[in-house]
Amino acid sequence: MMRQRKLYSYVVQHDEGRAPNPYFGVCTLCRCKFRDGPGKPKNVVELAKKGDWIVGTGGADARKSAGHRKVVFAMQVDKKLTRGEYYDDPRFARKRPLKNGTYAQKKGDNERPKNPFERHDQFVLISRHFYYFGAKAICIPEDFPRIEKKGPGFKTSEFDPEYISRFVHWLEKNQQPGRQGEPCMKPEGARGCKLSC
Secondary structure, three states, X not given: OOOOOOEEEEEEOOOOOOOOEOOOOOEEEOOOXXXXXXXXXXXXXXXXXXXXXXXXXXXXXXXXXXXXXXXXXXXXXXEEEEHHHHHHOHHHHHHOOOOOOOHHHHOOOOOOOOOHHHHHHOEEEEEOEEEEOHHHOEEOOOOOHHHOOOOOOEEOOOOOHHHHHHHHHHHHHHOOOEEOOOOOOOOOOXXXXXXXX
16 A cells, blocks of 8 residues: 655744755755654654655744745655765765855755764655745745644644645646745845745
């Protein structure tokens, strides 16, 4: 029996280009929505699987995020790696942070794992099929108000297969894939995100 895809929605409180990281043609979710210890409950990065969708909605602070009723990004999971696999894979070397690099290089999320837990039990979600809007965050359509998450944590059980299919169809039909904007918190020339729809 084929597994049904899921959709996970959470709030992007700090949209600075690190989590999610939309640079170099690949959107990754690594340094956010993960568990930071073996005794902690599994979060989005541990739970999501290939084919699932992750949607990040705006946080209330327009200096750091896009505001309510906005989609900051959406990505379909193409691959899921451990942080050790991610760090060792030369295809993602450009995602390693560089202290004196460009803004995109400074915000790299591919940091060397510090211990066995980080190397083997923390994960990275990787997507080449993504929509990142950042400071150009789009309004959540009236047909999909439930997609928005407010507050901590995430939600997934509210989205049945028919709802997910309709949302993905709307997204693919109406939006350009890839990185469409810069992060809300990018310092160079950033104006912040607009709260109104």
